[in-house]
Amino acid sequence: MGRKRTQSGEARLTEVAKLAGVSPITASRFFRNPEALSASKRERVESAAKELGYVPNLAARALASQRSEVIGVMIPSLTNNVFSDVLRGIYDVAQGSRYSIQLVNTRYSILQEEKLLRLFQAQKPAGLIVTGINQTAESRAVMQAMNCPIVQIMEIGPEPVDMMVGFSHYDAGIAAISHLLAQGHKRIGFLGARMDPRVQRRFDGYRDAMKAAGLLDQRLIVTTPVPTSVTMGGTLFADLLTRVPDLEAVFCVNDDLALGVLFECERRQIPVPEKMAIVGFNDLEFMASAVPSLTSVRTNRYEMGRHAVTMVTEAIEDRRPADPVIDLGFELMIRQSSLAKGA
Amino acid sequence: MGRKRTQSGEARLTEVAKLAGVSPITASRFFRNPEALSASKRERVESAAKELGYVPNLAARALASQRSEVIGVMIPSLTNNVFSDVLRGIYDVAQGSRYSIQLVNTRYSILQEEKLLRLFQAQKPAGLIVTGINQTAESRAVMQAMNCPIVQIMEIGPEPVDMMVGFSHYDAGIAAISHLLAQGHKRIGFLGARMDPRVQRRFDGYRDAMKAAGLLDQRLIVTTPVPTSVTMGGTLFADLLTRVPDLEAVFCVNDDLALGVLFECERRQIPVPEKMAIVGFNDLEFMASAVPSLTSVRTNRYEMGRHAVTMVTEAIEDRRPADPVIDLGFELMIRQSSLAKGA
DNA sequence: ACGAATATTGACAGCGCTACCAAGGGATTG
DNA sequence: CAATCCCTTGGTAGCGCTGTCAATATTCGT
Incomplete structure (x- = not known):
């Protein structure tokens, strides 16, 4: 005797087909490529499926x-x-x-x-x-x-x-540094956390832009393999300031770090941007409403x-x-x- | 003639079983419940599977x-x-x-x-x-x-x-407000964005705590159905300040809003916490490193x-x-x- | 109106795996 | 030593659906 329902009680394709008065394979086609059916059969299968509350069994479909x-x-x-x-x-x-x-x-x-x-x-x-x-x-x-x-x-x-x-992270790095250079900054620091390949390429952009300007200095670069965080931004920035007390600007590989830098500046009462320029990366939502608002590289x-x-x-x-x-x-x-x- | 490989060329369970010298069902059991096999067969199936690079077909398994x-x-x-x-x-x-x-x-x-x-x-x-x-x-x-x-x-x-x-969002709301009340604040505002059910229950906590203290005032409550954001925190706070110029504290239903409030205070040169207390919700990472550091309800x-x-x-x-x-x-x-x- | 081209439809034969049940074999018990 | 148990193993029979290809309707051009 032919089963009508699936083991768990749901309707099967065969049952839909029978109710619609078509072959199972035609019903099958309805669910995959309805245009291939004639309008009349299409309607019949559609209403039969709705009546039975039929839902295709994905595992069976994938197997077949x-x-x-x-x-x-x-x-x-x-x-x-x-x-x-x-x-x-x-x-x-x-x-x-x-x-x-x-x-x-x-x-x-x-x-x-x-x-x-x-x-x-x-x-x-x-x-x-x-x-x-x-x-x-x-x-x-x-x-x-x-x-x-x-x-x-x-x-x-x-x-x-x-x-x-x-997009090109290298070009984005270049763009960020070019902007800072254009603003007249010379001692531009680099802050990076968890240097994944994309962050590394932003760094390459920084390095090449700085080198081209004759301003590259290893002391300006501070990175950590630790995951990024706002707190880490402050920590890295503090470290950088110790090495380069007369730092003028800092490029952060992401916005979390940039926010951390902003907070650290606030803590040390370093006026931004007067004494310290900050550029972040990604342009997360908060960057625009920070005080002062934070420059960033918007990515889509x-x-x-x-x-x-x-x-x-x-x-x-x-x-x-x-x-x-x-x-x-x-x-x-x-x-x-x-x-x-x-x- | 019996197929040996699957249509796409991978080994099938049958082939693993044959190589191991067991029945397909025994091989099948190996992958689902290895303990049910004797040690010798277990090893045989294991090495056969490895040799053939066998990977179970999930669709077939799910169907069967x-x-x-x-x-x-x-x-x-x-x-x-x-x-x-x-x-x-x-x-x-x-x-x-x-x-x-x-x-x-x-x-x-x-x-x-x-x-x-x-x-x-x-x-x-x-x-x-x-x-x-x-x-x-x-x-x-x-x-x-x-x-x-x-x-x-x-x-x-x-x-x-x-x-x-x-956890109980209601209790958390109560806890936040109780703290602000204990600090001596009376005019405590409520800022809410996208009032989903959980946010609503935080609000209920706020409302009941304020009512119990005899301080509930509709003007203190500002909400919006719009999704939350840092910017929205500033906007809502500005709105609230217009209604209640002598506001003393504000409870934000999440940390984004709280950060927005902090920035808005900075913008208006309202000293935090001296003239404005802020409490957020969730304790996102940045709350601890903000300046001043921001009080929040930590959730796990x-x-x-x-x-x-x-x-x-x-x-x-x-x-x-x-x-x-x-x-x-x-x-x-x-x-x-x-x-x-x-x- | 007729053959060819096109659009629809259906039959068959599995996809690769596991549930179910039965059978074999060794250890255990009285 | 037979009866009993449990552990391990295998055979059978699909799970619900779709690929392939042939068969049948329908449309079109001349």
């Missing part, structure tokens, strides 16, 4: 079709609010699509990334979104073998695994997430974007904290 | 076993950094387990939540983590019908759907995430926690911003 509708996402941190914006963009697009997101946290470890990548490989995701361009050779090999669209996000560089969306994190999912899904559906690499750029938001000394 | 190893997580926001801490806790525990997380964003809409819940229902998750206790009746019915462990997080209250981990967000996943997984495996409701409490972190006027 040999593919999933899962997009894997690998990010290095859930704490850093830079990524919450990216994630919001990713989920905003994905939640309106047929695809679901499988998120994993690499914790800034490329070995962990490699391991998680292998796990993904087993799940045969329909697409993949990975952070950055510094994967291990092994990771790149695995990705290449996965045979699905892949987008590298957060930055752009040579030799994409497949597609990319981001939400759009990055949106683009990444859009690119992946379009590629999955054989509508690859014309250009596999999208540069979302950045914008230097000049505010009070870095105005010219004389201004 | 009629259950998944997915834990659904519903949170209302990806922007609010309160949730990034919770998520970190969730992922930290889940990534070390056999379960994977399926995250969805309800965007503070209980209707969206209801819709997403139905989607989850179709996927038959092994467990569920939902934010808050204010689900619609329909949502509660769906959850009840899902027949899987469920943890409500962020707050505790009567009638859990299943399990709960959180990371632990909440960890507990939630632990409770769900243990319940899935029939080891339900002794107590279905865990109160993680809160701690008032008293700092400079709320010290007594005369201190």
